[in-house]
Amino acid sequence: MNEFDSSAIIRDLEMLLDQLYFWAKRAQESRSTSDDGRMLGVATANLEAFVTTLLDCFRPLELVPIRVPTSDLVSAIAMRARGELGAASVTVSGEANEIVSADVALLTRAVSGILRRLDPCGRGLHLAVARAERGGRHGIEIALRTGPEARAGAPRHGTAELEWALAGRVVALHAGEVQEHAGPRGRAITLFLPADS
Numbered sequence: 001m002n003e004f005d006s007s008a009i010i011r012d013l014e015m016l017l018d019q020l021y022f023w024a025k026r027a028q029e030s031r032s033t034s035d036d037g038r039m040l041g042v043a044t045a046n047l048e049a050f051v052t053t054l055l056d057c058f059r060p061l062e063l064v065p066i067r068v069p070t071s072d073l074v075s076a077i078a079m080r081a082r083g084e085l086g087a088a089s090v091t092v093s094g095e096a097n098e099i100v101s102a103d104v105a106l107l108t109r110a111v112s113g114i115l116r117r118l119d120p121c122g123r124g125l126h127l128a129v130a131r132a133e134r135g136g137r138h139g140i141e142i143a144l145r146t147g148p149e150a151r152a153g154a155p156r157h158g159t160a161e162l163e164w165a166l167a168g169r170v171v172a173l174h175a176g177e178v179q180e181h182a183g184p185r186g187r188a189i190t191l192f193l194p195a196d197s
Helices: 006-028 034-058 070-085 104-118 158-173
Strands: 066-069 090-093 099-102 125-134 137-145 177-183 186-194
Touching: 006 034, 006 158, 034 158, 066 070, 070 090, 070 099, 070 104, 070 125, 070 137, 099 186, 104 137, 104 158, 104 186, 158 177
Parallel strands: 090 125
Antiparallel strands: 066 099, 125 137, 137 186, 177 186
């Protein structure tokens, strides 16, 4: 799960550098427009995000967990998903009245990689929360699901692969698990997090 395709990462880095070079050159030309300057800013931000994610995949992550009710964690994840998806709807169902030890900031950041893996493309996202057991451990399960009309397999880009690997690493640091499912009801990624005893 934490493996990624290095050739896709290299292609993405080349593409981002090409875009940066193109827009920097256009912004320096005498007939440059404000859109050229804006696009240079976008290209720079995309490259910065890529490099940050790449570095995060290899540097040690420091977990700063707090005891948090499941409802607060799910609210934070839903808020991050709404921010990532823009106008797409995010619905939540179920509840699990448990307390988990979680680094909410890291987990919500991992949601970005999960969303790119699901690739809901404005189709909306549903979060289903429930109590669960895995390997004799009691905890919570949060299923992030797109509808059946979502693409069966999102294209794999280097940045998305890095974010997916980072998401898996973050969930593993919480002693949790991430699973990906595809079926007639759509695509889903399920997070399992153990509950505090």
